[in-house]
Amino acid sequence: MAKEQGHKLIAQNKKARHDYFLHDTFEAGIVLTGTEVKSLRDGRASLADAYVTVDDGEVWLRNANISEYVYGTWTNHAPRRTRKLLLHRKQITKLERETVASGRTIVPLQLYFEDGYAKVLIAVATGKREWDKRQTIAARDADREAQRALRTRNKR
Numbered sequence: 001m002a003k004e005q006g007h008k009l010i011a012q013n014k015k016a017r018h019d020y021f022l023h024d025t026f027e028a029g030i031v032l033t034g035t036e037v038k039s040l041r042d043g044r045a046s047l048a049d050a051y052v053t054v055d056d057g058e059v060w061l062r063n064a065n066i067s068e069y070v071y072g073t074w075t076n077h078a079p080r081r082t083r084k085l086l087l088h089r090k091q092i093t094k095l096e097r098e099t100v101a102s103g104r105t106i107v108p109l110q111l112y113f114e115d116g117y118a119k120v121l122i123a124v125a126t127g128k129r130e131w132d133k134r135q136t137i138a139a140r141d142a143d144r145e146a147q148r149a150l151r152t153r154n155k156r
Contacts, residue, residue, distance in 0.1 A: 004116035010040050011111045013047040018133065020107060020125035026095070028120050029086035030061065030111075033077050035069035040118060042070075045111055052085065052106035052122050054096045059085040061108060061120060085120060098124050 016022070032040070039045070050064035061083045068076045087095070098104050103126075110121040128136070 008113040010043055011045040011047050013109050016107045016109055020127055022123040022125050025121060025123045026091055028122055030118050030120050031084040032118055035072045035077050036066050039066050039069045047108045047111055050108050059087055059092055061085055
């Protein structure tokens with residue numbers, strides 16, 4: 001069987017981009033069991049309430065929902081179990097330093113397969129306040145209106 005190539009998106013956390021200012025991003029591997037991989041290949045995952053913590057020099061993905069594999073037996077996995085993320089030591093210390101000192105948090109943005117390996121895109125983030133969210137929405141709407149006006153002007 002040929003090795004899988006390319007990038008296949010499984011799940012993304014759209015709400016994270018709305019609720020947080022994103023700073024540094026990191027690509028991390030994820031430790032999974034067999035039924036979790038099969039469930040991910042079916043596209044059955046959610047990062048809606050997920051977050052990342054650094055405990056004792058290890059990075060953990062918490063509260064991510066990977067649904068149970070439909071054809072699994074008694075060996076099936078728990079859907080919301082804590083999963084270990086794989087990063088380089090320098091990346092882990094950088095994440096730990098940024099979250100402890102400045103009150104930032106780490107949020108998962110995407111869950112995907114890269115050349116057959118399950119990966120998670122995580123970001124160091126700062127929470128937005130309500131007026132920041134309104135400001136972001138207003139800027140996005142203004143950009144959309146400007147693009148619409150340019151399109152109509154160029155058609156004539």
